[in-house]
Amino acid sequence: MHHAPAKDRGLLRWAAFALLGAIAFLSASHRTWAASPDPSLVAKINAATFEVVIPRATDDPLSYEKPLPLDLLPYQERTDKYFSVGTAFALGNNRYITAGHVLMVAVGDLTGPPALRDASGHVYAIDKIEKFSLQQDFVMFSLKNPPSGNTLDVNTKPDLNSVVYAVGNALGTGVVIRDGLYTSDTPEEENGRWKWMRFSAAASPGNSGGPLLDQDGKVIGVVLMKSANENLNYALPIGEVLNAPDNRAMIDKQMSYQLDVLDDDQNGHFKAQFALPASYADFSATYLKLQNDFNEQQLKALLQQHGGELFPRGAGSNRILHDAPQLSFFPTLIVHDRSGQWEYAGRELHRVPLSGNGYVASGYVGHNFLMHLRRPDDVKAGAFYHDPKLMMDLVLKTGYWYRQVGPEKIKITSMGKPATESDYVDAWQRHWKILTWDEPHINAVVVLFALPVPDGYALMMRINPAMATHDSLIDMKALTDFFNVDYDGTLAQWKEFLDDSSLLPQMMKDTHLDADYGKHVGFDSDSVAFSYPSSLQTVAPGNVMAVGFGYFGAGNKFTMQANYIQIRLNETDPDRISIRRHVAPSLDLDDNFKEAWGKLLHKQHPYDGIAYSDGDEMDIATVIDAGTGGAPAELYTAFYATQGTHKPEEMKAKLDLLTKQFKIKSP
Known part of the structure; x- marks a missing residue:
């Protein structure tokens, strides 16, 4: 990198x-x-x-x-x-x-x-x-x-x-x-x-x-x-x-x-x-x-040559569309492999810590640097999201960018204000900031696509000869439609993020977070709503909430919607609650998909509402019936985990607190 x-x-x-x-x-x-x-x-x-x-x-x-x-x-x-x-x-x-x-x-x-x-x-x-x-x-x-x-x-x-x-x-x-x-x-x-x-x-x-x-x-x-x-x-x-x-x-x-x-x-x-x-x-x-x-x-x-093969409409998309939702806070690209399948590419290769719990995680796919920049706690959200110089100065703290002078490598500490700034909305209605910086000493231009997320930015970057800047811009605009990242942050970060409508993708315009510290937390999105009291899980500003997004189609129209919500006491604590949305597998998928769906349909273990031990923690999960009748196209699961050993009835009471106010808003 x-x-x-x-x-x-x-x-x-x-x-x-x-x-x-x-x-x-x-x-x-x-x-x-x-x-x-x-x-x-x-x-x-x-x-x-x-x-x-x-x-x-x-x-x-x-x-x-x-x-x-x-x-x-x-x-x-x-x-x-x-x-x-x-x-x-x-x-x-x-x-x-x-x-x-x-x-x-x-x-x-x-x-x-x-x-x-x-x-x-x-x-x-x-x-x-x-x-x-x-x-x-x-x-x-x-x-x-x-x-x-x-x-x-x-x-x-x-x-x-x-x-x-x-x-x-x-x-x-x-x-x-x-x-x-x-x-x-x-x-x-x-x-x-x-x-x-x-x-x-x-x-x-x-x-x-x-x-x-x-x-x-x-x-x-x-x-x-x-x-x-x-x-x-x-x-x-x-x-x-x-x-x-x-x-x-x-x-x-x-x-x-x-x-x-x-x-x-x-x-x-x-x-x-x-x-x-x-x-x-x-x-x-x-x-x-x-x-x-x-x-x-x-x-x-x-793009026209691939036509109907393109994600998410191509047949090779089904594994991603129907797989059990997971969480990935490091950005990936959805790429087409030689077997005709679409798959996630990219992983975190380096992580450089910043002050105030911030960090820059980095990797690459093809010609693109991919990064997750977590905002340091001592940097205010208003300045961070609306000051591209500040954002890039934080990226440069990694020390990856330098100027060679003879045998020495001199770190670049700031690129100053960007040469150009513009906005771009991708096919999933996510709002990107497009920024460029000139490096005249090597006749190069840094092209950066920055996607705001609750804890900072998901970034896609290229450094190219000046004459190739337009090529990078059109390439990277096309790549945003294949850019995958889930959203993570503390409850305090989520509140600041949701309060700034200029940062929000369309899929989150109607998302609301009601966090009354010490009392209760409530989450309301286009697809689901739920709330629970602090007797289920302590509610504090440092609680970490992750929202994963899936790709959902009706006919030939696809939208991105929340399909996995998880809240933890902190980044490392195993105590957590989660809500997942599962989609019935398509006919072309293998038996593993069908077996997993069968367990959900029949509320078999681990979705039977019975507590079980998993190492040094206890877990309990259940399937929430949407009540639509017939063969469901999707199901939701509610899950609760906590450290130590607890009585089954205590675990069941905790799960009931999570599901009591749960509402499915899209069939």
């Missing part, structure tokens, strides 16, 4: 490359095939080759446990105002070329647009994007104030097995020229529409977008990616760039979409085009809109 930022922005930016299907370069050993280029040629190459750079963050909204020890960073890294992301080269007539994925790294960037930087450190702003192809992975653009100087000639018909030079900003340390051979051509993977050039000259991160030159220094290709299994790299032939349509951005690529609760992907064709030239800002905005629209369509198609 650690939020482990990269040493610098590079690693996260390369993660963004992966979202575009680009293959990140790995370091490759250098093998000499020929003598280095003539010094005059080297000078010409250097003058025509540039770093692609993006501004480093100047404002940092985060707070840390101590001042950042920036002196631990290499001099160049701590003093450079820019971050180097790739290479570009000049063809003349104010035409510059780099890899498409290099420029795409800056789409949605939090710190500023990309630019070119020459060997002397002069930075040139991009003017217009002139050509672009997502599939062929190149972009041609102009500069606002281009330098006067050398440009590179082209050779569109290079010879196989000839000497080549890969030129690039290797690992962000300046332009490096490395030699090898042009070894072969290989068809593009999707439909073979063109052939990649393969070459043996070494390449490293930062080489992307640099020129591949023949031995005369003429451009024959654009360096793009490295073979996964051998020391051969790939370039796009320069002829493909020159012959591509002028003044067009072409998007034509197979892409897949995945949702963490489903066991297969949605494959689609991202195909679009738009007119150029355009400023980088306009290009970026247009591309992002097209990509976001495409991903929304993919998500919609994926």
Whole structure:
């Protein structure tokens, strides 16, 4: 669960490359095939080759446990105002070329647009994007104030097995020229529409977008990616760039979409085009809109593809719909497994205590951090539920989130106020808070979905490259319909929670808690109502009440309703009362379900109203008849447990106190 930022922005930016299907370069050993280029040629190459750079963050909204020890960073890294992301080269007539994925790294960037930087450190702003192809992975653009100087000639018909030079900003340390051979051509993977050039000259991160030159220094290709299994790299032939349509951005690529609760992907064709030239800002905005629209369509198609299989309507939902209700205060996702069944996924893996009985429990499912934040007793509910900075500051107390500075990990203590705040209501009419925080130093955005519960929040979080923020938002909105958590808290916490209608899901709008400490407690919901005196169980502010929710259908309409209410003296005391709602099993379920239902129907042990010993406690339970006649579709059980040994008649009298005021409100 650690939020482990990269040493610098590079690693996260390369993660963004992966979202575009680009293959990140790995370091490759250098093998000499020929003598280095003539010094005059080297000078010409250097003058025509540039770093692609993006501004480093100047404002940092985060707070840390101590001042950042920036002196631990290499001099160049701590003093450079820019971050180097790739290479570009000049063809003349104010035409510059780099890899498409290099420029795409800056789409949605939090710190500023990309630019070119020459060997002397002069930075040139991009003017217009002139050509672009997502599939062929190149972009041609102009500069606002281009330098006067050398440009590179082209050779569109290079010879196989000839000497080549890969030129690039290797690992962000300046332009490096490395030699090898042009070894072969290989068809593009999707439909073979063109052939990649393969070459043996070494390449490293930062080489992307640099020129591949023949031995005369003429451009024959654009360096793009490295073979996964051998020391051969790939370039796009320069002829493909020159012959591509002028003044067009072409998007034509197979892409897949995945949702963490489903066991297969949605494959689609991202195909679009738009007119150029355009400023980088306009290009970026247009591309992002097209990509976001495409991903929304993919998500919609994926959900439609599963149609009637989706929980809770699919046949594979019945085990969850009809199983005996349990309580789970750590959030889970309801996921579809390979056998066609829906099941709960996710469990608590870590728990960090906070002051005042608070804690943060954490785990994960798929791309999502899942957390239960219990509000510390010394933090007032009003501030807690309506101050997202305070809430996130408590999450950060876990120490999981830090900033890497050289060899040190500096804990983040606050992210400040969120960059965006909005509300969202899921299919179960639960009210979520959607919050985002920027982390400019790694070009990342924290996306947090927070569901208020009586003792705090159930949380779902992602940390992603800035350009993927929209994808996370639509994903996580879809996932809320599969998000399962029960509600827990002290009677005092429940009172504060129920008094704030802005926090309540629809299923709890009419829920009432009458807790008269030292006298009695009463609970009234859409499905059941009951009350009992303190002679059954001491009634105090620290009593812990848990309400579990089940999914109930009438025809094709499903609602979430309370199906398990339990009240304890405290979190650990075994003395407890509980009310459970049980549903008749569907015909496709196995004999274990039918046997359990049979015991309920016939009030067999342990539901026969007779006290029994269970270790160091005594228990008693009974079935409450709804009085509807015929074969019931659902039944309720009332249960009482207490420590020690007690007379059967005393236990029966206690159970009678629980059931005396019990009322079933939904048949």
